[in-house]
Amino acid sequence: MTLLEIGKLAQQASYELAIADSKQKNAALETIALALEANEASIVAANKKDIEAGKQAGLTEALLDRLLLDESRLAGIISDLRSVINLSDPVGEEFDSKLLENGLKLSKRRVPVGVIGVIYEARPNVTIDIAALCLKTGNASILRGGKETINSNLVLVDVIQGALVAAGLPKTAVQYIENTDRALVGELLKMDQYVDMIIPRGNSGLQQFCKENSTIPVIIGGIGICHLFAEKSVDVEKALAIIENAKVQRPSVCNALDTLLVEQQIAAEFLPKLAAKLLPLGVTLVAEPKAKAILGDDASVAQEGDFSREWLSLHLGVKVVDGLGEALTHIREHSSQHSDGILTNDFTLANQFVNAVNSAAVYINASTRFTDGSQFGLGAEVAVSTQKLHARGPMGLQELTTYKWIGVGEYLTRT
Amino acid sequence: MTLLEIGKLAQQASYELAIADSKQKNAALETIALALEANEASIVAANKKDIEAGKQAGLTEALLDRLLLDESRLAGIISDLRSVINLSDPVGEEFDSKLLENGLKLSKRRVPVGVIGVIYEARPNVTIDIAALCLKTGNASILRGGKETINSNLVLVDVIQGALVAAGLPKTAVQYIENTDRALVGELLKMDQYVDMIIPRGNSGLQQFCKENSTIPVIIGGIGICHLFAEKSVDVEKALAIIENAKVQRPSVCNALDTLLVEQQIAAEFLPKLAAKLLPLGVTLVAEPKAKAILGDDASVAQEGDFSREWLSLHLGVKVVDGLGEALTHIREHSSQHSDGILTNDFTLANQFVNAVNSAAVYINASTRFTDGSQFGLGAEVAVSTQKLHARGPMGLQELTTYKWIGVGEYLTRT
Numbered sequence: 029m030t031l032l033e034i035g036k037l038a039q040q041a042s043y044e045l046a047i048a049d050s051k052q053k054n055a056a057l058e059t060i061a062l063a064l065e066a067n068e069a070s071i072v073a074a075n076k077k078d079i080e081a082g083k084q085a086g087l088t089e090a091l092l093d094r095l096l097l098d099e100s101r102l103a104g105i106i107s108d109l110r111s112v113i114n115l116s117d118p119v120g121e122e123f124d125s126k127l128l129e130n131g132l133k134l135s136k137r138r139v140p141v142g143v144i145g146v147i148y149e150a151r152p153n154v155t156i157d158i159a160a161l162c163l164k165t166g167n168a169s170i171l172r173g174g175k176e177t178i179n180s181n182l183v184l185v186d187v188i189q190g191a192l193v194a195a196g197l198p199k200t201a202v203q204y205i206e207n208t209d210r211a212l213v214g215e216l217l218k219m220d221q222y223v224d225m226i227i228p229r230g231n232s233g234l235q236q237f238c239k240e241n242s243t244i245p246v247i248i249g250g251i252g253i254c255h256l257f258a259e260k261s262v263d264v265e266k267a268l269a270i271i272e273n274a275k276v277q278r279p280s281v282c283n284a285l286d287t288l289l290v291e292q293q294i295a296a297e298f299l300p301k302l303a304a305k306l307l308p309l310g311v312t313l314v315a316e317p318k319a320k321a322i323l324g325d326d327a328s329v330a331q332e333g334d335f336s337r338e339w340l341s342l343h344l345g346v347k348v349v350d351g352l353g354e355a356l357t358h359i360r361e362h363s364s365q366h367s368d369g370i371l372t373n374d375f376t377l378a379n380q381f382v383n384a385v386n387s388a389a390v391y392i393n394a395s396t397r398f399t400d401g402s403q404f405g406l407g408a409e410v411a412v413s414t415q416k417l418h419a420r421g422p423m424g425l426q427e428l429t430t431y432k433w434i435g436v437g438e439y440l441t442r443t
Numbered sequence: 444m445t446l447l448e449i450g451k452l453a454q455q456a457s458y459e460l461a462i463a464d465s466k467q468k469n470a471a472l473e474t475i476a477l478a479l480e481a482n483e484a485s486i487v488a489a490n491k492k493d494i495e496a497g498k499q500a501g502l503t504e505a506l507l508d509r510l511l512l513d514e515s516r517l518a519g520i521i522s523d524l525r526s527v528i529n530l531s532d533p534v535g536e537e538f539d540s541k542l543l544e545n546g547l548k549l550s551k552r553r554v555p556v557g558v559i560g561v562i563y564e565a566r567p568n569v570t571i572d573i574a575a576l577c578l579k580t581g582n583a584s585i586l587r588g589g590k591e592t593i594n595s596n597l598v599l600v601d602v603i604q605g606a607l608v609a610a611g612l613p614k615t616a617v618q619y620i621e622n623t624d625r626a627l628v629g630e631l632l633k634m635d636q637y638v639d640m641i642i643p644r645g646n647s648g649l650q651q652f653c654k655e656n657s658t659i660p661v662i663i664g665g666i667g668i669c670h671l672f673a674e675k676s677v678d679v680e681k682a683l684a685i686i687e688n689a690k691v692q693r694p695s696v697c698n699a700l701d702t703l704l705v706e707q708q709i710a711a712e713f714l715p716k717l718a719a720k721l722l723p724l725g726v727t728l729v730a731e732p733k734a735k736a737i738l739g740d741d742a743s744v745a746q747e748g749d750f751s752r753e754w755l756s757l758h759l760g761v762k763v764v765d766g767l768g769e770a771l772t773h774i775r776e777h778s779s780q781h782s783d784g785i786l787t788n789d790f791t792l793a794n795q796f797v798n799a800v801n802s803a804a805v806y807i808n809a810s811t812r813f814t815d816g817s818q819f820g821l822g823a824e825v826a827v828s829t830q831k832l833h834a835r836g837p838m839g840l841q842e843l844t845t846y847k848w849i850g851v852g853e854y855l856t857r858t
């Protein structure tokens with residue numbers, strides 16, 4: 029099947045999904061859950077092939093771990109799938125309804141986006157996760173996973189498609205691009221006739237490729253160069269607890285802290301305490317000259333570009349700034365507009381910071397680690413958008429929908 | 444000044460605009476209104492140069508009319524500008540506020556998008572219109588008008604910039620690309636580092652060019668291939684009044700009717716009445732074979748591609764369909780997802796139509812001509828989006844904004 033055929037079939041399927049009600053979509057999701065349980069053995073066996081191939085290809089332990097789908101992980105994924113069933117369906121909601129002076133009864137109705145293309149890498153759980161969230165919101169999906177997970181993904185999609193048919197929905201509601209040739213990604217990105225939204229879940233290289241080559245709207249996201257600014261009025265001990273949480277709890281994720289900005293007036297007191305707290309936890313402090321002068325041997329010297337890196341590790345950039353103005357300038361230059369915050373007891377300054385920093389999530393006295401669909405109470409997370417249109421920050425089910433205007437008249441003409 | 448410098452300055456200006464309050468922005472708009480009044484003579488004189496050049500270049504009367512900016516039109520534009528002052532400012536509104544179980548006080552705050560690039564053609568009124576709407580919503584704008592209006596636009600932007608400075612805002616909040624070389628449009632579309640949103644206001648060639656070349660999110664829109672489906676239960680006379688309104692009232696605009704679909708069962712009665720009503724008004728009926736067989740000499744034969752054309756004239760495509768299914772198939776194939784409607788007395792069928800047609804605006808027994816920011820009560824119209832992300836249909840002030848999440852804690856860490 030060509031990619032164009034896949035696109036055409038996805039669009040056709042999207043017409044059926046758009047008029048499916050919540051009950052039908054939830055029944056299909058439960059059918060998928062049951063089918064995944066029933067096919068546990070073949071799924072795990074397919075994944076073993078991927079793991080074997082990965083070992084032979086010399087993948088790192090970390091990558092092999094991301095690849096792994098054993099019985100217990102599959103059970104976890106199926107449990108997550110059942111949570112999606114319990115979420116409320118945003119589709120069909122009507123809002124901004126009004127009877128206009130011209131006589132038109134007007135409202136906005138939330139509807140599926142249509143066809144969503146998702147490009148992702150190693151983890152096979154994404155296959156089920158995204159297929160389920162798209163299905164829940166009445167969207168057809170076209171999935172493109174990494175070549176490392178091809179065996180697992182093909183079996184997973186086969187099981188999902190079988191369940192779709194059993195539930196009376198088109199199997200083309202969830203499709204997978206089997207050909208692992210990278211050129212197909214470029215082709216997918218041009219299929220604006222059939223695909224309505226592209227979600228690239230991967231590194232900045234993939235994001236950039238999509239931005240440059242797609243004629244379809246792309247949800248850029250997932251890259252977090254996150255900042256905290258410790259302002260002079262801050263409660264030092266409490267601030268250090270937040271910094272520890274933001275940096276150490278899970279350093280490999282996008283909402284982890286990358287750079288700490290400390291106001292000059294408190295730097296001499298603050299930075300040694302920071303070192304005392306974080307160094308024993310394995311953190312490496314990477315300091316610009318002013319911070320280095322205070323930290324001495326407790327920090328290495330920041331190199332060109334270090335403040336524009338998403339560390340994804342136990343490194344923390346540290347910089348001394350002379351106040352809010354310099355903090356804002358630094359954040360504007362280096363932030364990926366994911367999550368940035370201020371640590372302060374000064375209410376006025378906190379508000380100035382919030383007004384001036386235009387990131388997807390801006391915090392006052394809270395950890396950047398909160399930027400997460402589950403923490404934000406969205407029930408699910410499709411991606412974390414760092415762009416400004418359509419959706420910002422954690423995207424839940426609602427962000428997989430759009431709206432249409434519905435106008436009802438009694439044979440009404442415009443005057 | 445290079446385009447990159449323009450972009451950089453626009454971004455800097457956007458930081459100032461983002462923290463300007465409504466009072467300050469409205470004062471700047473009033474200063475612009477006064478400055479336009481004070482500079483009426485030089486504006487009109489500059490426009491005369493454009494008109495002269497246009498005449499020598501052999502522009503049509505219609506184009507010259509679009510180009511014209513005389514005293515009375517300028518007065519109209521200034522009056523529109525003062526209406527923008529009276530609209531309420533969406534920026535700063537907070538919504539979806541909640542105190543989460545994890546202790547985080549979370550809300551979404553509406554904020555400006557940042558820097559908006561607008562590419563448009565002949566009409567000089569767009570320059571003032573867009574500059575004002577962007578300013579009202581705290582966005583910096585980079586304008587690129589057609590080369591036919593260069594003299595008018597340069598004077599207008601000069602007047603606007605003078606007023607901005609007088610009002611204490613950066614003159615770079617509104618900038619104009621003076622170089623009329625088309626290559627600069629391509630360059631603008633790649634400046635995703637500085638520009639957050641592109642609005643192309645022009646024909647489908649421009650829209651396509653932006654879609655294919657932009658690394659910045661583009662608001663595609665303004666192309667309307669609009670349908671009405673006259674279902675067999677319809678009240679014929681009332682339906683004809685809507686069709687006349689949709690086709691004849693202003694045929695040159697995007698929400699005008701392009702194609703009428705008539706259910707077979709009533710076609711023999713309906714179509715002759717249609718011809719009797721529309722032909723005297725100068726409408727040309729363009730019919731597929733079944734409709735042609737009924738209309739005879741009252742219609743011409745539809746050619747390949749006629750049902751995929753936005754007529755923008757007193758032409759109306761006419762097709763007989765065997766019921767809702769064929770109507771939906773035709774609309775899905777040919778609609779530009781701008782405005783489509785059903786004319787019917789059957790409540791169930793009307794709802795099926797509304798559920799199945801995924802256009803920006805879907806109507807029951809109302810004219811497609813209602814798709815308009817002013818008719819929809821938005822107070823202003825920046826563009827009519829026919830894409831699915833960020834905004835659909837008429838875009839008002841709110842659609843020039845995005846949101847950021849604001850999380851406030853009392854030194855809160857994630858568990």
